[in-house]
Amino acid sequence: MKQLLLGNHAVARGAYEAGCAFVSSYPGTPSTEVTEYISQFSEVYSEWAPNEKVAMEAALGASIGGARSLTAMKHVGLNVAADPLFTASYTGVNGGMVIVVADDPGMHSSQNEQDSRHYAIGAKLLMLEPSDSKECLEFTKAAFELSEKFDTPVFLRLSTRISHSQSKVELSPWQQVALREYTKNPAKYVMMPGNAKGRHVVVEERQQKLAAWSEYCDLNQITWGDRSIGIITSGAAYQYAKEALPNASFLKLGVVNPLPSRLITEFARQVETLYVIEELDPVIEQHCKALGLAVKGKECFSLLGEYSQRTIAKGILGKEAQSVSLSEPLPVRPPAMCPGCPHRGMFYTLHKMGLTVFGDIGCYTLGATPPLSAMDTTVCMGASISAMHGFQKARGQESAGKSVAVIGDSTFIHSGITGLIDITYNKGISTVIVSDNSITGMTGHQDNPTTGKTITGEPTYQVSIEAVCQAAGVKRVTVVDPNDLPRLEQVLTTELAIAEPSVIITRRPCILLKGVQKHPPYRIDKDQCKGCRACMKLGCPAIVWGADKKAAIDSTLCVGCDLCTQMCAFGAIHPQEEKQA
Amino acid sequence: MSKGKNIMIVGVGGQGTLLASRVLGNLLVEEGWDVKVSEVHGMSQRGGSVVTYVKYGESVASPVIEQGEADYILAFELLEAARFLPYLKTDGTLIASTQKIAPMPVITGASPYPENLEEKIVATGCDAKLLDVLSLAQQAGSPKAANVVLLGVLSKQMDIAQERWLAVLERTVPPKFIELNKKAFALGRAL
Numbered sequence: 056m057k058q059l060l061l062g063n064h065a066v067a068r069g070a071y072e073a074g075c076a077f078v079s080s081y082p083g084t085p086s087t088e089v090t091e092y093i094s095q096f097s098e099v100y101s102e103w104a105p106n107e108k109v110a111m112e113a114a115l116g117a118s119i120g121g122a123r124s125l126t127a128m129k130h131v132g133l134n135v136a137a138d139p140l141f142t143a144s145y146t147g148v149n150g151g152m153v154i155v156v157a158d159d160p161g162m163h164s165s166q167n168e169q170d171s172r173h174y175a176i177g178a179k180l181l182m183l184e185p186s187d188s189k190e191c192l193e194f195t196k197a198a199f200e201l202s203e204k205f206d207t208p209v210f211l212r213l214s215t216r217i218s219h220s221q222s223k224v225e226l227s228p229w230q231q232v233a234l235r236e237y238t239k240n241p242a243k244y245v246m247m248p249g250n251a252k253g254r255h256v257v258v259e260e261r262q263q264k265l266a267a268w269s270e271y272c273d274l275n276q277i278t279w280g281d282r283s284i285g286i287i288t289s290g291a292a293y294q295y296a297k298e299a300l301p302n303a304s305f306l307k308l309g310v311v312n313p314l315p316s317r318l319i320t321e322f323a324r325q326v327e328t329l330y331v332i333e334e335l336d337p338v339i340e341q342h343c344k345a346l347g348l349a350v351k352g353k354e355c356f357s358l359l360g361e362y363s364q365r366t367i368a369k370g371i372l373g374k375e376a377q378s379v380s381l382s383e384p385l386p387v388r389p390p391a392m393c394p395g396c397p398h399r400g401m402f403y404t405l406h407k408m409g410l411t412v413f414g415d416i417g418c419y420t421l422g423a424t425p426p427l428s429a430m431d432t433t434v435c436m437g438a439s440i441s442a443m444h445g446f447q448k449a450r451g452q453e454s455a456g457k458s459v460a461v462i463g464d465s466t467f468i469h470s471g472i473t474g475l476i477d478i479t480y481n482k483g484i485s486t487v488i489v490s491d492n493s494i495t496g497m498t499g500h501q502d503n504p505t506t507g508k509t510i511t512g513e514p515t516y517q518v519s520i521e522a523v524c525q526a527a528g529v530k531r532v533t534v535v536d537p538n539d540l541p542r543l544e545q546v547l548t549t550e551l552a553i554a555e556p557s558v559i560i561t562r563r564p565c566i567l568l569k570g571v572q573k574h575p576p577y578r579i580d581k582d583q584c585k586g587c588r589a590c591m592k593l594g595c596p597a598i599v600w601g602a603d604k605k606a607a608i609d610s611t612l613c614v615g616c617d618l619c620t621q622m623c624a625f626g627a628i629h630p631q632e633e634k635q636a
Numbered sequence: 637m638s639k640g641k642n643i644m645i646v647g648v649g650g651q652g653t654l655l656a657s658r659v660l661g662n663l664l665v666e667e668g669w670d671v672k673v674s675e676v677h678g679m680s681q682r683g684g685s686v687v688t689y690v691k692y693g694e695s696v697a698s699p700v701i702e703q704g705e706a707d708y709i710l711a712f713e714l715l716e717a718a719r720f721l722p723y724l725k726t727d728g729t730l731i732a733s734t735q736k737i738a739p740m741p742v743i744t745g746a747s748p749y750p751e752n753l754e755e756k757i758v759a760t761g762c763d764a765k766l767l768d769v770l771s772l773a774q775q776a777g778s779p780k781a782a783n784v785v786l787l788g789v790l791s792k793q794m795d796i797a798q799e800r801w802l803a804v805l806e807r808t809v810p811p812k813f814i815e816l817n818k819k820a821f822a823l824g825r826a827l
Contacts, residue, residue: 059661059671084677163676187672187699220699221661221673291699298697365702376704379760380722385715386747388739390649390684418682426744499677591743596683599738600745609737611779 059221062213063088063127065188066155068224069195070125071096074232075153077117078102079110081469082498083129084164085218086157090127091501094510098229103501103510106436106469107132111139111154115208118152119244121235123199127155130171131435135470137174142246143208144178145254147261149235151202153195154180157213160334161361164215164497166416166435168359170335175210175312179258181265182210182312183274184290188222194309197274205261205268212311214334216291216361266313274309277322284371285326287319287339287350292332292362299367314342323348330355330371334362392421394597395566395573395614397492401461401537402429403593403618404544410551411458413446415439415466418496418565422461426594430461437462437470440487444478447485456551460487464520465495465503472523478556479528486550486557487529489520490537493564500568524558531557538563540621566614574615575631579606583627590619590628640669640693642701643790646720647712648737649676649686652783655808656710657688659787663804664692667796674699685716685739708793710786713737714753714766724762731789732757733769733782765789765827772823781820784809788824798825 060068066089070078078101080090094101104110107128117124128136133156140154156174159165175182181201185194191213198209242250269275284303288296293307306322308314323329323343331340331352340352355370356362368374392399402422405412406429414420414430415438423430432442439460447455462471467489478485495501502508507517524532531550535543543561550557564571576597579590584605590598597612598619608619610631620628643660647653654675661673669692676686689701703722709730711717717732724730734754741747750756754766767789773782784805791801802818809817 057665059665059673061675088677216674216699219675219677221671221675222696222699223665223670294697294699301697363700363702364698376702376722377726378704378722379724379726379762381718381750381756381760383750383756385719385750386739386741388648388683388685388715388719390682391740393650393683421682424740425746497682588745591745594740594743596738596740596743599743612737 057223057225060188060192060224061088061219061221062185062188062191062217063219064092065191065224066127066195066211066213067092068226069192070153071099071229072192072227073196073199074123074230075099075125075199076122076150076232076234077114077124078126079104079113080127081105081107081110081132082495082501083132084498085159085215086127086129086132086155086213087498087501088218089155090510101510103503105504107136108138111136111143114152115139115143115146118148118150119146119237120149121237122150123152123232124150125153125155127157129165130156130158130169131165131167133171133174135436140174141178144180144258145246145251146244147206147257148202148208149237151199152208153198153202153211154208155211155213157215157218158335159215161215166433168335170338171212172311172338173336175212176338179262180208180210180312181205181310182212183309184212184311185217185309186290186293186307187217188220188224190309191217192224194274205265207261210312212290214291262313266316269310269313269315270317272310275315275318276307276309278305278307280304282325283327285322285329286332287322287329287343288332289339290334292334295362295364295367296332298364300371308339311338314339316342316346319343320346320348323350332356332362332367389424390421391424391594391596392418393566394595394612395616397537397561397563397565398422398490399427399593399595400540400618401488401490401543401561402427404540404547405429405459405461408544408547411446411454413439413443413458413460415460415462415471417463417466419461419463419490426592436466437474440471440474440485441477443485444474444481444483447483452484452554455484455486459547459551460485462487462489463496464489464491464493464505467520468504468518472527475524475527475529475558483556484554486547486559489558489560491520491560491562494568496565500565520560529556529558531555532560533557534560534562536563537561538616538618540618566616574617576610576613577608577615577619577628578610578631579608580627580629581605583625585625585627587624589622589624593618593622595619640691640696641707642705643690644701644706644709644720644723645688645690645712646709646716647686648716649683651712652780653686653688653712656783656787657690659804659808660690662808663796663801664690666800666804670694670696672696672699685719687720708790710790712782712786715739715749718750718753718757721757721760721762728763729793730757730762730764731786732764732766733786734766735770735782767827769824773820776820776823777816781816784817784820785824788821789827791821791825
């Protein structure tokens with residue numbers, strides 16, 4: 056029986072059915088659900104690793120040990136894992152190894168729009184790209200087979216739309232795959248120059264074999280239709296093109312590296328106008344042009360963002376949509392920190408103190424948005440601490456008293472620790488805030504080494520952020536409740552004034568976390584409210600400004616965190632059940 | 637794509653749009669259609685404007701719905717209904733809750749919540765059903781059941797038996813909320 060499955064779940068199901076025995080990943084939208092879903096299968100060992108580099112190395116180790124292994128990450132996670140990636144191409148595998156990478160065209164939840172196909176080209180690896188959940192499942196299974204056949208890690212490239220769309224799949228049972236024998240083989244697995252030179256030859260030979268194979272494999276498919284328009288495409292773009300131009304001729308590529316030159320040339324010869332439709336960079340288009348083919352690509356379609364059937368209909372047919380709309384501009388609705396979010400009080404305080412704030416990647420990046428507006432930079436995982444260090448060294452000691460880094464608990468473990476060591480080792484005097492909400496929040500509540508639980512919820516060793524900071528050489532480590540605004544400000548003032556490295560851990564669990572107590576909603580007494588807008592400075596979605604020029608609390612949203620009562624100088628905000636005297 | 641329909645579910649992150657799309661998606665699969673459901677995860681979910689696409693037909697290619705392509709828009713919030721109105725087919729139907737949730741620019745005072753939105757939506761001439769869904773959800777037992785009230789309203793528009801809807805609903809929501817959700821569905825369907 057066919058059922059609806061999320062693309063990411065279909066990848067997980069494919070890995071399970073293929074007898075994958077080891078999965079290690081770090082969460083990252085839009086890839087997270089691959090590993091989350093796999094963790095439900097008791098036949099497969101799965102784990103959250105501290106970061107993508109560790110995850111990929113662990114997956115490679117499992118593969119060398121003879122197991123089928125998988126690691127899943129978002130596009131920018133692959134940057135972190137790039138070091139083992141390029142050399143894993145040289146070592147090859149023992150058990151099949153699949154690297155799932157999910158791009159984010161349109162940047163639904165990312166800091167850039169990089170195209171991970173460049174990594175497949177750079178590392179000389181086979182890359183498959185499914186276009187729906189059915190293919191997610193089938194291609195994942197094929198990827199394990201191909202990995203073992205060609206002795207190479209194999210990429211499975213997803214995009215947000217493929218990862219987070221549900222479509223029909225047919226399930227098959229779990230297949231047990233025996234652990235392959237491990238034989239010591241330094242020439243293959245010890246990549247020092249003498250051995251690596253030999254392996255580079257193997258990589259180039261493998262490239263030739265893969266290119267020859269991709270010409271005839273059934274993952275690439277031609278569907279002949281009207282030959283006046285021929286379209287070469289892959290992934291989500293295929294589905295958009297198919298909907299916009301159902302009668303055109305298609306070469307749908309399931310293998311996006313190496314590209315099948317002969318097949319592409321044959322297809323091009325038999326159509327009048329050749330289009331390449333690919334999101335992000337013109338990878339296929341440039342390949343076609345290098346083959347000397349006349350092709351239309353980025354001259355019709357954007358380098359930016361996500362495509363749709365409409366952008367394609369417009370690019371090829373010049374067709375515009377018919378629709379109704381309101382004539383006036385509407386206010387935007389950007390994401391915001393939740394009511395009761397423990398990050399709010401911290402960012403309010405940083406804004407109030409006028410500090411330069413080096414931010415990081417997580418829900419708390421929303422601290423950059425108005426009215427909190429308390430962030431000066433956000434670059435990548437871990438960059439808060441190290442960028443602040445560079446900034447302070449460049450601008451002198453005085454700047455250290457006016458700037459802080461803010462990093463979450465999971466991000467700190469991911470890649471903040473090395474930045475902290477840069478500070479202590481190089482005589483920095485910076486103040487770092489580790490905003491510990493006891494979970495990896497933005498990606499949807501995954502456990503991490505500081506939560507004391509594994510991916511399956513089993514209790515495990517809980518890494519102490521305090522102890523890590525102390526071991527890195529930070530003598531001044533203070534833990535503060537970020538909802539205690541006076542104490543937070545006092546601790547910040549103290550630590551910024553002192554000429555040595557310090558860490559402030561603002562500790563309060565994510566309000567959405569299961570088991571975190573919510574309180575009855577608060578209300579604002581209209582007679583006591585003077586309309587001073589002090590509570591509005593928190594940017595809490597539950598506090599609204601009324602037509603009567605007074606604040607009001609939306610009782611369906613308020614969780615009674617008590618932050619706003621600390622803002623009100625007139626005592627106008629009360630717990631709902633508290634009767635007025 | 638014959639006989640199929642495009643349904644958009646729009647609202648504010650945290651309003652339960654994902655549950656509505658899952659009920660709808662599973663139901664349509666059981667009815668024998670090809671179905672694609674496209675969701676929003678990650679950062680946008682944090683109180684931002686969220687949209688889910690549900691498409692069904694004999695064969696569905698693209699998982700997304702574009703401007704002028706939606707047969708139905710199920711809106712959980714009034715401003716979001718207005719925002720996504722251009723996605724409605726000229727002969728499509730908008731089913732919207734009149735609930736208002738202030739977005740951050742309104743909260744900070746950078747811009748007002750648009751006035752008379754209901755009248756303005758009706759004035760576009762589209763087929764709009766603007767309903768006090770929140771009161772019905774509260775009547776059913778929880779404001780969180782607004783999503784299921786809206787499904788009840790939608791169910792009257794579609795050619796699928798009520799028992800089929802209820803069967804899927806029962807399998808999708810946690811056991812302790814089944815009665816509440818059945819009540820919410822019935823209230824929506826009775827509108």
